[in-house]
Amino acid sequence: MARIRSKKDLLKLQESILAERRVDKPLITLCSGTACCATGSDAVAEAIKAELKKQNLDVVFRRTGCHGFCERGPILTIYPQGICYLNVKPEDIPEIINRTVKSNEIIDRLLYTDPNTGKRIAKESEIPFYKYQTRLVLGDNVRIDPRNIDDYIAIGGYQALAKALEDMTPEQVLEEVKKANLRGRGGGGFPAGRKWEATRNAPGEPKYVVVNCDEGDPGAYMDRSLMEGNPHRVLEGLIIGAYAIGAHHGFVYVRQEYPLAVKNLTIALDQAREYGFLGEDILGSGFQFDVCIHRGAGAFVSGESSALMTAIEGKVGEPRPKYIHTSESGIWEKPSDLNNVETWANVPLIIQRGADWFRSIGTEHSKGTKIFSLVGAVNNTGLVEVPMGTTLRDIIYKIGGGIRDGKKFKAVQTGGPSGGVIPAQYLDAPVDFDELTMLGSMMGSGGMIVMDEDTCIVDIARYFVDFLCDESCGKCVPCREGLKRMREILDRIVAGRGREGDIELLKEIAQVMKRASLCALGTTAANPTLSTIRYFHDEYEAHIKEMRCPALVCKDLISYYIQPDKCIACLLCLKNCPSGAIEGGKRKIHVIDQTKCIKCGICYEVCPPKARAVVKISGKPVPPPLPESEREITKRKK
């Protein structure tokens, strides 16, 4: 690879890559993010390679990053037709190659079927999950092999960097980002341009720029997908930012749980160095910059800006008081700018297409798009990128395909452990930074966990408090002790030992934590609890006063019971029960011995759908067991 020394060089390289890649050749792409690798993408890839070799076919095969529709992966797309097959297995490959690649036939069974109309859809872009999205940031994931920089250059990659370095001064770049009003995608939504400016103007050299790919919010994975699927895009944004700020050294902080992201990023850095996008005299501009990777060792609090910076120094990643801004004194006490992966990935777009274009998307105070990770009790789990201001209903129903198994929507949780739940009456609220905050939740990093009627809201509050209790660094008292006490209270409520006044006590502790904690982990920690109390007060009351869990989740408040008139004596629950709590036999109605039952729910799971004899009971006593003499099933059930 030759170093690229100017914008002209870069355009020439792009041309030559495109010329070499004959577009008339058939192309097969296969997504290979973590989720798809887990569902067998590697085996599918092997099968494709073997079949192409066996038949000696002149077909290009490319393994791309995550397409975001992880529910249905691995996803295979055949170009030029754009035919998209879902849930592909290795044994499907010979048929796909013979029928679709060679003879242009469509294999119906591998297509997406619209659950409402039953219609099959062949083109990826026509599938509702994709059709209603605006994939400005995520879209390129399906077009490139993240381990091949030429793929990125072929689609115009690094041209924003070339533009910035050749046609713009650092001040102009900064102005453009400020004008675009790009707000941070990692948490608070602070304007990126203002943070850049503060770092730029802060006294002290050297300055540092940092990518936050810690993604601690459990249930969110957009940063991982970007880093795995399109690392050059993030890198390009980072280099542009470094140029505007005047930094010559950057860090990428990636959580250790994302090995594929670390791997793809390492490859990307090497390739970028070879072409001269990193190192000395980048693109002949005289600007010098390089990056190293720092793996996080697993601590949620280390995603907080000051904590992350101490972790990069090799110390315990604990936060410090906010009055010292990291833009003035960050890594090694030097001015440092930290932005989220998605924030950086937006930068090349803004430089390339202009702040005015960027401002034309979104709402008044939240510009551009946002990627959400739509997960939980929704039909189409996956990554969803929509303009700011799209309603929750559009995201969950139009794109997400509604709630699983025909269940009822209960609430959606956004903002991770610092956010809150939003109930059904606000489904038509437009999603942007300010609106979510008003509803008592927040944007956070974009996790969107959909909950159906089977989710116990008190249990969810307990879950987040438990999570945060584990993750609190313990440095400040309100957070350390407050969370512990909240956990105690919630634990006793879900165990049926809740007391009168517990709800008020929770609120009081929340107030103190909000005012007195050291970092945002503590000040926002009570949000999940407060928002669940706000919208689901009656569920708390049911737990405390009636010892009843309306969603039938809390183990201590429910019992499993086999309805005698429905039991078909199939022996399934009896054989599967791990604690031998079920009595019965052939043609003998099964009965659960409540004293032996450990409430693992296996009987409920294995009871055949045609019988549905096992039910959960809460808040009232379990009917006494049928006398031994009445358990014989004499008549055959219809």
Add this chain to the structure above:
Amino acid sequence: MEGIDPNRVDEIIDRYRGERGILIQLLLDIQAEFNWIPREAIMRISERLHIPKSHIYRIATFYKTLSLNPVGRHLIQVCLGTACQVRGGPKIMDRIKESLGINEGETTPDMRFTLRRVNCLGCCAMGPVVVIDGIYHGKVTPSEVKGILECYK
């Protein structure tokens, strides 16, 4: 020495020669090599890099990935991220705990399994997720747990 190769520790230390702020990266590499942080490794790092042992212990106990206890032959990671949580992850965790008779973070006395909880592996579409020795098991139900565990001896 509990059978750890001191040369491996030295090799890992040498990877980072002269760099600043490398202690966490170094410990992660040690963890990857031995599956835990043996005491001898800590002594060696302290000696060679002149870092107080107390400082290394502070880091090793703060971060979740780093373990001061040996890990069993098979590492089970049960995801209890929010998505897996609402899809029944806790039931899977309960089943595994009952089957193995150990708690989160513990190892079976025969060193066959170590059980850990993780918060989101980024493949929520497959939830609830259980990863054993790097192999992902998706959409696990409580009744499947026994069969899955039996595959690992």
